[in-house]
Ligand SMILES: Nc1ncnc2c1ncn2[C@@H]1O[C@H](COP(=O)(O)OP(=O)(O)OP(=O)(O)O)[C@@H](O)[C@H]1O
C-alpha cells in the first residue's frame with residue numbers, strides 16, 4: 021500500500037511540469053462525513069477538453085521518456101478503493117485542480133504518511149514556485165504560504181537548511197495542535 025503523501029507528491033509534480041507559479045495543496049478532513057479530501061490546484065498550462073478526457077487513461081501522457089502516465093490513475097484508484105472519487109477541473113491556459121475524496125472508515129484507506137516531508141521537499145526543491153499548504157479538520161485549520169514566508173525572509177532562500185527545518189517544525193507543530201496530538 022502506498023502512502024497518500026506520495027500521491028500528493030506525484031500530483032504536485034504534474035503542476036510543476038505544467039509550469040505553474042503557484043501550487044495549492046489542501047488536506048481537509050470531515051470527521052462526521054468520514055471523509056478526507058485532498059486537493060491540488062495550480063495556475064499552470066491547463067488541459068484541453070480532449071486531454072482532460074484522456075487523462076484518466078494510463079496510456080495517455082505527454083511525457084517523452086516513457087509512454088505510460090500513472091500519477092492520476094493511481095491517485096484515482098486509491099480514492100475509489102475506499103468508496104471515494106477523483107475529479108479534475110482544468111482550463112487550457114488557466115490551470116488545473118485535482119481533487120480526491122477518501123472514505124476514512126474504509127479498510128482500504130491508506131494512511132497519509134509523511135506529508136510534512138512531502139511539502140517541505142516540494143518547497144525547497146522548487147524555490148522558483150510558490151506553494152500554499154492548508155490542513156483542515158472540521159471547522160479548524162492552518163496554512164503555510166511561501167508567499168508570506170518570502171516577505172518575512174527578505175531574500176533568504178526557501179532552500180536554506182534553517183528555513184526548511186523551521187517549515188518542518190511549524191507544520192508538525194500545527195498538525196499536532198489541530199489533530200489534538202493523537203495521530204498525524
Ligand atoms: N496539473 C496539470 N496541468 C496540466 N496538465 C496536466 C496536469 N496534470 C496532468 N496533466 C496531463 O496529464 C498527463 C497525465 O498525468 P499523469 O500524472 O497521470 O502521468 P504523467 O505525469 O504523464 O506521468 P507520471 O505521473 O507517471 O510520471 C500528463 O502527461 C499531462 O499531460
Ligand SMILES: [Mg+2]
Nearest residue numbers: 030034091092
Ligand atoms: Mg504525473
